[in-house]
Amino acid sequence: MGLGDERAMPMARVRALLAKELLDLSRNRLALLPVGLITILSLVLPFGIAVAIPMLTGQELGSDADLVKVSGVAVGHESLTPSARVQLFLFQQFLLLFLLTPITGAMALAAHAVIGEKQARTLEPLLATPVSTGELLVAKMLGALLPTLVISLAGLGLYLGGIVATAAPGVAAAMLSLRTAMLAIWVGPAAALVSLQSAIIISSRVNDLIIIPLAAVLVAQFTGALWLSSTMLALLGLGLVGVWVLLVLLSVAIFDRDSILTRWR
């Protein structure tokens, strides 16, 4: 049986494993439930608080003096009405949830990446093929990242669409800024890369999962990212990608086939 071109194989093997990961996931949609739930929550909460409650109670957001004061300091935009400023403040705050969706979702999937294969006893035949550790881990990483990014970006699209449709005049224009784009499509995915690579490292080193403390650290760190300038966000994203590259190298270096096969039960 002819073997293919050796040089083309690494990408072919990553593609093959990624296709398997996505096919497997498509038949195990419950695995996407956490990402789906966080996305739904990220949509329901902000619109409930910033749009529905004021509408139902008849009490404008601008009537709360403390909120107006805080929002003035936080978001600027003095040309907006007090209510619109508070709404903008709330929508910006809740944008954080969309940063967390790919982080938590990808981590939940990636955490099972190696442990899941080991527990299903599918890891040994896989390691008996020519697949390298790097190829295996990259495929696992992409298999976790791509579905969660698609879901969270779709959720973000709905979020921004909802703001355009329901927010007070001027709020949508203020939200659709470079900073929002930077957070959503640069810092968020970069943070997801870092978090899921960390989860893969943990997944290939332990028998069971300890992702909650790690997630908490990342959540705490990214809360502060909301108030950084666009330039700082660009640099933050770049830094995260750098950390991710280091984590990829670390995960390949510490992936111990021997220990995984002989000591895990």
Place this chain on the structure above:
Amino acid sequence: MISAQHLTRRFAARAVVADVSFDVSKSEIVALLGPNGAGKTTTMRMLGGLIAPTSGSVVIDGVPLTPATAGTLRARIGFLTESPGLWDRLTVRENLRTYAALYGLSQPDRAIERVIDVLQLSPQASVRAAELSKGMRQKVALARALLHEPPVMLLDEPTSGLDPEITRGVRRLLEERRAAGCAILVSTHNLDEAERLADRVAVLHERLLAIDRPAALRRRLATGRLIVRVTGDPARSLETLRRFDPAATIEGPALVLKVVDAEERTPAIVAALVAAGAGVVEVRPEMPALEDAYLHLMSRQAG
């Protein structure tokens, strides 16, 4: 094709495999026999480049197995793991397609159809692995190990839990692979299978206790007793046989005598019986079963 030299694997202070050396040639099947925990799977994993030996070396198809060559060599090995290890939510064909891509096959669909055909898996090809019986899962795992037509096969308990019909099919398949020039190492508990299938049997219990042809292993325990069956009353032939062994006796329907060089003496014994008018049905040296030889080796090891 497969050469293991002084293979040792320790886990902490405990040696699971100690100083094991053997070869498996082209067109040869060697059965690795041993009780649970004897080090069979560890040996297989070391030969397959999945785990590293603490000391010793492995050469596959003329290439020393090292971290640098392990990936390339794994492409030349068909490894059947102890557990089938199929992705449950994928169909049989999807499982095989993924592995065909991992092995970088230039004509994956042709290879998949070939193994599906050889292992008669066509009715199950579109069935998800989770829905397969244990025997079928094992067949798919075997198909996966054959997919890239490897010159070397390492098979850990290939017929474990299979029904006799599937077992026979697997045995036939391995004989075909041997005829095609494959070097095959089969780990098994099944002594009957080892005897039927293997050219040589390696008995492992941490150390390699013996490696030889099954008949040669059995001969090690040979008693030197000859079993003779004649037509009619065996008592009439007893006097004739006592010329060869004064202690010859009747055991059930057979006559039993003990002689030195049983094979060389057999023609003379048959001639004497015929001359005395006996109808000779059978004269054969009493040979222990492979199981007896195996248990003998194990008891010696325990002692």
